[in-house]
Amino acid sequence: MMRKPVDTGDPDRLYTVTGGRSRADESFDLVTLIVSESGPVPGMQSEHARILELCRHPTAVVEIAAEIGLPITVVRILLGDLLDTGRITARHPRAARSVASLPDSALLQEVLHGLRNL
Amino acid sequence: MGSATSELPSHRTPLNDAAETGLKIVVVGGFGVGKTTLVRSVSEIRPLNTEEVMTQAGVGVDETSAVAGKTTTTVAFDFGRISLNERMVLYLFGAPGQERFWFLWDRLFSGTLGAVVLVDTRRMDDSWYAIDRLEHHRTPFVVAVNRFDDDTSRYSLDEIRQALALPGHVPMVDCDARVRQSGKDVLITLVNHLHEMAIAEEATL
Numbered sequence: 001m002m003r004k005p006v007d008t009g010d011p012d013r014l015y016t017v018t019g020g021r022s023r024a025d026e027s028f029d030l031v032t033l034i035v036s037e038s039g040p041v042p043g044m045q046s047e048h049a050r051i052l053e054l055c056r057h058p059t060a061v062v063e064i065a066a067e068i069g070l071p072i073t074v075v076r077i078l079l080g081d082l083l084d085t086g087r088i089t090a091r092h093p094r095a096a097r098s099v100a101s102l103p104d105s106a107l108l109q110e111v112l113h114g115l116r117n118l
Numbered sequence: 119m120g121s122a123t124s125e126l127p128s129h130r131t132p133l134n135d136a137a138e139t140g141l142k143i144v145v146v147g148g149f150g151v152g153k154t155t156l157v158r159s160v161s162e163i164r165p166l167n168t169e170e171v172m173t174q175a176g177v178g179v180d181e182t183s184a185v186a187g188k189t190t191t192t193v194a195f196d197f198g199r200i201s202l203n204e205r206m207v208l209y210l211f212g213a214p215g216q217e218r219f220w221f222l223w224d225r226l227f228s229g230t231l232g233a234v235v236l237v238d239t240r241r242m243d244d245s246w247y248a249i250d251r252l253e254h255h256r257t258p259f260v261v262a263v264n265r266f267d268d269d270t271s272r273y274s275l276d277e278i279r280q281a282l283a284l285p286g287h288v289p290m291v292d293c294d295a296r297v298r299q300s301g302k303d304v305l306i307t308l309v310n311h312l313h314e315m316a317i318a319e320e321a322t323l
Contacts, residue, residue, distance in 0.1 A: 014171075026225075029140070029229065030140075030142065030209065030211075030226055030227075031140025031141065031142050031207075031209050032140060033133070033137055033138065033139075033140055033207075054130075056132075057132035057133055057134075057135055058132075058133045058134075058135065058137045058138075059132070059133065060133075060140050060199075060207070060209060062166075062168055062197055062209065063130075063166065063199075065168040065169075066166035066167060066168040066197075067130070067166075071168075071169050071170050071171045071192070072168065072169070072170045072226070073170060073171060074171075091137075091138045091139070091140075093139060093140045093141065093142075093229060094139055102258070102312060102315055102316045102319060103231065103312075103316065104316060104320070105313055105316040105317050105320055108231075108309055108312050108313040108316055109313060110202065110203070110206060111141065111202060111206070111208065111231070111309050112306065112309050112310065112313060113202075113203075114200070114201075114202025114203050114206060114208070115200070115202065115208075115302060115305050115306050115309060116306065118160070118200065118302055
């Protein structure tokens, strides 16, 4: 699959989308599930509006990034804006926070059960 | 908006409204080893593609720091999705094993359940680096050998274990990444391994 990285095509676009910001809210994991708490309103930045449309049902951060065609960092910045204004809620993963620790066996048992039933 | 990340049509299958817990498993391997094929065979959605940008400020020291001015590198990866039950959804990431990717590991894959190292016996050298890095990050993993049709050399799993200097506790499994049941079996092998580790860890508490 041939694809063109967004940054080599148009770095200015990323700058514009985030209003020049580059520091993202690291609390948004790739698999944090985002849910809209309200619909888009007129005059809203188009990327914000698009995220609110997408997240009528729970949607992972990584799926939002793929759907709107922006890097993860940029999506995290946009989600921070929406969280600050109460337009979304975030369901964070409960799996291990630190890199080296395992989730508990009960959670893993549930994962196994789910995989076997596929 | 000309520079879309993915050219896939956007007919999305939304998650269940009760979905609350996202989980991650990463498939690592060299170019062309079948990562995307494995993700596709078990995913409930067509694999999507996304990317992360790496800047000097975001990554610390890497080879791009030597270049003057603003330097941005893009790392792209595929992912698929498996709804395990009403509440839990597993995301499966196909990640390139190349060096620059590992600078992003903590930012993207901290909290991952574990990893699958997908191995092609014709290019086993590609797996060394991934195994070394996973051990460094203390991420539990299994090794899955993708048996291609023309896999004429047919090394046994024991021979491959020796060639990769894999410790005995790391599970190994043969697979055909194109076959859904085979892909499922790889994931079950990994989660079984994690479950046994968790039970052992809890027994010491």
